[in-house]
Amino acid sequence: MKILTTVKRVTDPDMKVKIKPDGSGIVTDGVEYKMNSFDEYGVEEAIRLKEEHGGEVVVVSVGPDASTKEIRTALAMGADRGVLVETDADLDSDAVARLIAEVAKKESPDIIVMGKQAVDSDRNQAGQMLAAYLGYPQATFAFELSVADGWATVGREVDGGTSTKRVKLPAIVTADLRLNEPRYASLPGIIKAKRKKIDRFSPEDLGVDIASKVNVLVFEAPPEREAGQIVDGVDALIGKLRDEAKVF
Amino acid sequence: MSNVLVVAEHVGGALRNVTLSAINFGKQAASITGGKVHVLVLGDGVDAVAKQLADGGYGADTVHLANGGQFANYLAENYAPAVAEVAKAVGAEVVCSPSSTTGKDLLPRVAALLEAGMVSDAIEVFDDGGIRFKRPLWADNVITTVEVSTPVKVISVRTTVYDALEGQPSAALETVSISAGAFDGAEFVSFDQVKSDRPELTDADVVVAGGRGLKAGENFEMLMNLADLLGGAVGASRAAVDSGYAPNDWQIGQTGKVVAPNLYFAVAISGAIQHLAGMKGSKTIVAINKDPEAPIFQVADYGLVADAFAVVPELTQKLKDAGIGG
Numbered sequence: 272m273k274i275l276t277t278v279k280r281v282t283d284p285d286m287k288v289k290i291k292p293d294g295s296g297i298v299t300d301g302v303e304y305k306m307n308s309f310d311e312y313g314v315e316e317a318i319r320l321k322e323e324h325g326g327e328v329v330v331v332s333v334g335p336d337a338s339t340k341e342i343r344t345a346l347a348m349g350a351d352r353g354v355l356v357e358t359d360a361d362l363d364s365d366a367v368a369r370l371i372a373e374v375a376k377k378e379s380p381d382i383i384v385m386g387k388q389a390v391d392s393d394r395n396q397a398g399q400m401l402a403a404y405l406g407y408p409q410a411t412f413a414f415e416l417s418v419a420d421g422w423a424t425v426g427r428e429v430d431g432g433t434s435t436k437r438v439k440l441p442a443i444v445t446a447d448l449r450l451n452e453p454r455y456a457s458l459p460g461i462i463k464a465k466r467k468k469i470d471r472f473s474p475e476d477l478g479v480d481i482a483s484k485v486n487v488l489v490f491e492a493p494p495e496r497e498a499g500q501i502v503d504g505v506d507a508l509i510g511k512l513r514d515e516a517k518v519f
Numbered sequence: 520m521s522n523v524l525v526v527a528e529h530v531g532g533a534l535r536n537v538t539l540s541a542i543n544f545g546k547q548a549a550s551i552t553g554g555k556v557h558v559l560v561l562g563d564g565v566d567a568v569a570k571q572l573a574d575g576g577y578g579a580d581t582v583h584l585a586n587g588g589q590f591a592n593y594l595a596e597n598y599a600p601a602v603a604e605v606a607k608a609v610g611a612e613v614v615c616s617p618s619s620t621t622g623k624d625l626l627p628r629v630a631a632l633l634e635a636g637m638v639s640d641a642i643e644v645f646d647d648g649g650i651r652f653k654r655p656l657w658a659d660n661v662i663t664t665v666e667v668s669t670p671v672k673v674i675s676v677r678t679t680v681y682d683a684l685e686g687q688p689s690a691a692l693e694t695v696s697i698s699a700g701a702f703d704g705a706e707f708v709s710f711d712q713v714k715s716d717r718p719e720l721t722d723a724d725v726v727v728a729g730g731r732g733l734k735a736g737e738n739f740e741m742l743m744n745l746a747d748l749l750g751g752a753v754g755a756s757r758a759a760v761d762s763g764y765a766p767n768d769w770q771i772g773q774t775g776k777v778v779a780p781n782l783y784f785a786v787a788i789s790g791a792i793q794h795l796a797g798m799k800g801s802k803t804i805v806a807i808n809k810d811p812e813a814p815i816f817q818v819a820d821y822g823l824v825a826d827a828f829a830v831v832p833e834l835t836q837k838l839k840d841a842g843i844g845g
């Protein structure tokens with residue numbers, strides 16, 4: 272089974288980003304980057320599929336040259352080889368999906384496992400768009416995945432509970448946070464990853480026009496909440512809620 | 520080509536209220552594009568939902584009803600081509616839907632079919648020499664203003680910032696037939712609904728949320744008692760859901776639900792930025808945490824530094840005694 276999985280290089284999700292004074296973007300000086308959290312779950316699931324069914328895991332990233340670090344992390348976890356679609360441009364999810372579609376056409380995977388959402392831009396779009404561009408079925412927000420007889424059965428986290436869907440391979444699956452527990456790269460894994468191959472393409476090589484359909488005009492900070500007060504006990508709290516906040 | 524198409528959402532034959540918020544957004548968008556508000560109801564035997572949307576005075580101009588076996592259960596593969604077809608038929612410039620899990624699953628597929636740019640989680644639509652949208656990102660620590668350069672714009676709407684409209688003229692109701700067939704290779708198996716008599720988290724006036732500090736699922740009971748007294752919903756942090764104390768449907772935050780009730784209780788929740796992203800828009804926030812340094816106190820209007828196991832039952836009892844709630 273050939274499994275394609277995707278990783279995005281994102282700002283460290285535990286750091287609070289700062290906005291440039293002129294509103295043209297975020298401050299990138301001193302910012303740390305890492306693999307998008309949801310993609311860690313996607314990569315882990317891809318490796319588990321290979322462990323169960325055999326085959327190959329190919330990890331794809333779209334981004335600057337520095338994204339090879341996130342690809343190497345996936346390779347150290349157990350993916351077999353990497354593909355970097357190299358661009359310094361800030362892409363919308365649509366352009367990312369169209370680029371990955373071209374990689375998928377070259378690779379002909381049986382399944383593509385992605386994250387449900389990149390935690391920097393919070394769009395939650397690329398997997399579903401990729402499915403549409405390839406004409407594949409999609410199973411988003413997966414917390415459970417099994418593959419048998421050319422179909423994937425996917426437990427999905429949805430409003431109101433959970434739901435189960437079956438999709439015929441090739442298909443797109445996007446990972447939610449309860450899908451698995453991503454492994455850490457082992458030292459031998461890290462050493463092996465150094466010798467694994469990473470192919471590079473430019474968007475032009477893939478024949479994709481990466482012009483954005485959605486353009487960001489201004490970045491701004493949301494209004495801050497004013498700091499509140501500490502109350503000393505339940506009676507005081509009820510008093511404040513009733514007389515000051517007037518919620519009762 | 521200046522109309523707005525809102526995709527309605529229903530579950531178990533009942534309209535979801537988030538649809539009404541999306542219609543309000545749609546009406547604001549239509550006032551900028553200079554078009555009409557069309558609402559599409561896809562399903563199998565969902566005439567009552569369509570009638571409610573047409574008669575309810577929620578702001579639609581025309582409600583389109585498409586019944587079909589392939590729409591009996593929601594599947595993106597069958598819904599997306601149908602939405603794209605109707606969007607073209609009504610000349611939609613804006614196609615929108617709530618940013619629910621269904622909307623998030625469906626709309627990007629629709630956008631790709633329409634070769635449209637998509638904006639996720641819109642919180643504002645306005646005119647600035649063209650239609651513009653605002654949306655939060657980076658766990659709600661950044662707001663961007665965006666423009667969509669394609670003729671059709673697909674938007675998922677953060678419904679907590681839009682109320683339902685009332686008292687608008689009723690809408691025309693039309694039946695449409697969809698020519699796209701069923702997708703071969705996607706099957707709905709089941710929907711396991713978390714049964715509850717409480718209001719939906721995204722609609723509730725009061726939300727009582729618990730975190731990992733509660734240490735066990737059964738300790739959520741005291742939160743349920745407080746929520747039930749106040750007619751509220753119960754929510755949870757990701758850590759509480761991951762630990763199995765609460766169902767996934769209760770998760771509030773960047774990657775769970777976004778809520779904005781009148782009153783939000785954060786009980787034994789530390790206040791990680793990913794959690795704050797889901798509740799910062801609440802009107803009044805109360806934090807109960809035994810750690811005075813917990814970051815949740817920085818966004819709380821009222822903080823109680825205390826052991827939740829002592830003060831939550833005390834609070835519920837004293838509210839009852841004071842004749843509040845119930």
Ligand SMILES: Cc1cc2nc3c(=O)[nH]c(=O)nc-3n(C[C@H](O)[C@H](O)[C@H](O)COP(=O)(O)OP(=O)(O)OC[C@H]3O[C@@H](n4cnc5c(N)ncnc54)[C@H](O)[C@@H]3O)c2cc1C
Nearest residue numbers: 730731732756757758772773774775787788789794809827
């Ligand atoms: C990509 C990503 C997405 C995420 N998405 C979300 C999301 O959508 N929603 C979300 O919530 N989190 C999310 N998280 C996780 C988030 O970073 C935190 O780990 C999580 O919110 C912590 O949950 P918690 O506050 O319940 O647990 P902890 O941080 O462990 O806090 C427990 C708190 O309970 C207090 N406490 C303990 N005992 C008591 C007691 N007896 N009485 C009173 N207080 C007590 C402690 O002082 C502590 O402050 C995400 C993380 C990542 C990386």
Ligand SMILES: Nc1ncnc2c1ncn2[C@@H]1O[C@H](COP(=O)(O)O)[C@@H](O)[C@H]1O
Nearest residue numbers: 277278279333386388389394395396397
């Ligand atoms: N630049 C990228 N390179 C590789 N994968 C990406 C990229 N952007 C998004 N993805 C994948 O698509 C998923 C959803 O991203 P998004 O639509 O941007 O929220 C992510 O979890 C990744 O798996």
